[in-house]
Amino acid sequence: MSLLAVTDLKKHFPTYTTKLIRKEGAPVKAVDGLSLSLEAGETLGLVGESGCGKSTAGRTLLRLLEPTSGKIEFEGRDVTNAKGEDLRRLRREAQMVFQDPYGSLNPRHPVGAIIAAPFEIQGVTPTGGVKKAVQELMERVGLNPEHYNRYPHEFSGGQRQRIGVARAVALKPKLVVCDEPVSALDVSIQAQVINLLEDIQAEQNLAYVFIAHDLSVVRHISDRVMVMYLGRTMEMADRIGLYERPMHPYTQALMSAVPVPEPRRDRERILLVGDLPSPQNPPSGCVFRTRCQFATDRCAAEVPLPVEIEPGHIVACHYPAVRTVI
Numbered sequence: 001m002s003l004l005a006v007t008d009l010k011k012h013f014p015t016y017t018t019k020l021i022r023k024e025g026a027p028v029k030a031v032d033g034l035s036l037s038l039e040a041g042e043t044l045g046l047v048g049e050s051g052c053g054k055s056t057a058g059r060t061l062l063r064l065l066e067p068t069s070g071k072i073e074f075e076g077r078d079v080t081n082a083k084g085e086d087l088r089r090l091r092r093e094a095q096m097v098f099q100d101p102y103g104s105l106n107p108r109h110p111v112g113a114i115i116a117a118p119f120e121i122q123g124v125t126p127t128g129g130v131k132k133a134v135q136e137l138m139e140r141v142g143l144n145p146e147h148y149n150r151y152p153h154e155f156s157g158g159q160r161q162r163i164g165v166a167r168a169v170a171l172k173p174k175l176v177v178c179d180e181p182v183s184a185l186d187v188s189i190q191a192q193v194i195n196l197l198e199d200i201q202a203e204q205n206l207a208y209v210f211i212a213h214d215l216s217v218v219r220h221i222s223d224r225v226m227v228m229y230l231g232r233t234m235e236m237a238d239r240i241g242l243y244e245r246p247m248h249p250y251t252q253a254l255m256s257a258v259p260v261p262e263p264r265r266d267r268e269r270i271l272l273v274g275d276l277p278s279p280q281n282p283p284s285g286c287v288f289r290t291r292c293q294f295a296t297d298r299c300a301a302e303v304p305l306p307v308e309i310e311p312g313h314i315v316a317c318h319y320p321a322v323r324t325v326i
Contacts, residue, residue, distance in 0.1 A: 001076050003207050004038040004061070004175060009070035011053075011060045015280060028280045030056040032231035034070070035306075040174065041201070043208040045222030045239070047215060047254070051276055053231040054211045055099070058177040061209065062094050063087060074175070092122050095168040099180040101160035105152040111138070111163055112148040118170045137166040141196060158189035162196065169200055177209045182217065194221055215258050219243055224312075227251045230287040231279055233306060237313040247309055247320040249292050286318070294319050 012027035031053045038044050046054050059065045061072060063079065072080045079090050095118075098104035105114055115134045119126065126133035135145035141162040143155075152160055161181060168176050178197065182190040194217065200206060212218050218225055219239055226236040227250065235248040246252045253270040272291045277283055286304050289295040298318055306316045 002037040002073075003040045003075060004036075005073040006034060006036050006061065007071040007073075009034040009057070009060060009072065010068045011056055011065055012068045026280050029231050029282060030279055031060060032282070034228075034231075034233060036226060036233075036236070038175070038207050038209065040207055041205045042224070043201070043210055043222045045218035045225040046209060046211045046228060047213065047218050047225060048228035049276055050213065051279070052228045053279070054228055055179050057228070058096070058179050058209055058211050062096055062177055063090065064096070088122070092118075092171050093173050094175040094177070095171075095173045097161070097164050097168045097176060097178045097181045099183060101157050101164060101184060102152075104164055105160055107152050110149045110151055111143075111155070114152070114163060115166050115170060118167060122171060124171060133170070137170055140200075141166045142192070158185050158192065161185060161193055165193070165196060165200070169204065169206070172204055173206070175207045175209070177211070179211045180213065183212065183214065190217065197221070215254060227254065230277060230282055232287055233314075233316060234288065235315050235317075236306075237310075241310065241313050245313075247313070247315045248317045249294055249321075250288050286316075
């Protein structure tokens with residue numbers, strides 16, 4: 001049984017044609033049919049361009065946003081419409097590390113109170129008291145326990161993200177969604193936070209959904225990688241298969257844009273023409289067809305279904321092709 005199983009998840013945001021007359025227009029299809037599974041202790045990377053629906057997907061998985069349709073199962077329990085005590089139990093077992101280390105912490109609360117909030121909300125009294133547990137968490141994530149009463153503005157960006165990590169793992173959850181946790185940090189600090197996440201994962205057998213646009217970071221930390229475009233899954237495979245043998249034209253374009261230390265003269269760079277279409281009015285058929293160099297009439301008329309090309313390698317494309325990434 002998978003820790004997390006998601007089937008045909010959709011999240012559409014309503015829009016209105018005018019401000020005075022509340023007439024509903026075409027919805028914004030931020031997530032449009034996402035399916036995935038996650039095992040205990042596994043890391044699933046979620047990548048794609050800005051605006052492809054990664055963050056919305058992560059928030060919907062944890063029920064921070066209400067899904068429009070689909071099914072979310074956590075340890076075999078259907079939590080798609082969980083409320084009350086069932087939702088409270090999910091909050092204890094599934095947490096999130098937010099992208100913005102500045103906006104995700106309440107500036108009016110000291111760090112000790114921020115990290116202690118999960119204990120108070122869930123009614124958990126750890127051995128030795130909450131203060132001792134919080135200071136141990138601060139020490140575990142590389143913060144000085146004596147800074148228990150300091151406020152967020154007294155910490156650097158990397159330290160604030162460590163505070164967010166400490167808050168997320170305080171109750172020893174089974175799943176943590178990391179929403180671009182290092183994108184706002186310097187490169188050297190990024191490595192420290194990534195190493196911290198990996199150490200905590202090894203200690204607690206945590207499962208991660210790691211959302212990022214930095215493909216190098218995703219390759220380092222992930223076991224499997226899912227590529228999203230305009231709210232849909234384009235390709236999913238283990239990290240070695242995806243990075244060395246990408247089969248979807250969109251994945252191939254992403255991989256060709258990854259900088260390498262010593263670029264070779266013959267390294268092919270795939271340039272995508274045009275802009276990301278509006279999720280309010282996505283193209284018919286394959287949503288990537290308007291920017292794909294291999295698109296045909298079939299791509300406009302027929303939505304490509306996810307097909308397992310190789311064991312564990314799923315591609316949603318009518319014309320998948322293997323391309324070796326050097």
